Amino acid sequence: MLNFNVPLHIQRERISICNTCKFYNSTFKTCGTPLIGGKVDPEENNVTYYKAKIKLCGCFMEVKTKFRFASCPANKWFALDMKPEEITVLDQFINRVNKANKIEPDDINLLYHWYSKISKKHQQPSGCASCIRDLINEFRRQLGKVEK
Numbered sequence: 426m427l428n429f430n431v432p433l434h435i436q437r438e439r440i441s442i443c444n445t446c447k448f449y450n451s452t453f454k455t456c457g458t459p460l461i462g463g464k465v466d467p468e469e470n471n472v473t474y475y476k477a478k479i480k481l482c483g484c485f486m487e488v489k490t491k492f493r494f495a496s497c498p499a500n501k502w503f504a505l506d507m508k509p510e511e512i513t514v515l516d517q518f519i520n521r522v523n524k525a526n527k528i529e530p531d532d533i534n535l536l537y538h539w540y541s542k543i544s545k546k547h548q549q550p551s552g553c554a555s556c557i558r559d560l561i562n563e564f565r566r567q568l569g570k571v572e573k
Contacts, residue, residue, distance in 0.1 A: 427563040429543055430491045431505050439490035439502045446501065448472060448481050456489070456498065457481025474499050484569075493543065494567045506543070512568070515539055519564045528557060536560055 430436070443449050443456065453459045457470040458481070470481040479498050482489070489495045494512050496503045504512055518539070522532050530550075537550040540560060551557065 427559055429493045429563055429567050431493050435505065436490045439497075440486060442497070442501050443486045443490065446499065448474075448499065449486070454486055456484050456486060459483050459485070489569075492567050492569065495569065515564065516568050519561060519568060519570075523561055523565060533557060536564075539564070 431439075444451075446456075448457050449455075450457060450459065457472070470483055472479055472481060482498050484495075490502075493505045494507055494515075496509075507515075518532075518535065522528055522536065525532070528536075533550045533552070536557065537548055537560075541547050
């Protein structure tokens with residue numbers, strides 16, 4: 426199984442930062458009010474931090490801190506090896522190929538390009554349907570689109 430989670434020491438560092446944050450909800454171990462059923466009361470998680478308006482995510486931090494593409498809404502920690510613009514492009518690409526009935530060869534090549542960039546391992550594109558589906562699902566998981 427593919428797994429792009431951050432190394433354990435980075436996850437621990439992120440959790441340590443969260444534990445000292447004034448917005449951390451230690452009862453639920455979340456960033457602000459917990460995100461339940463995909464919704465958070467909009468006013469409850471809108472806060473001011475260093476004169477900037479931010480929206481706390483409501484995520485369960487023991488899960489979120491594992492994800493490579495995740496970042497803190499207060500910018501206390503960031504995605505690993507990825508710029509926000511790259512994550513946006515990847516997210517749009519993964520959404521598009523996930524909805525497609527058929528994945529084109531150019532999209533397969535691009536999928537493996539992203540895999541190589543993130544894993545730092547060069548892998549030749551595969552025509553194996555289950556390998557491609559596993560790779561798309563892992564990207565979706567890291568982007569917070571599915572729970573596992």
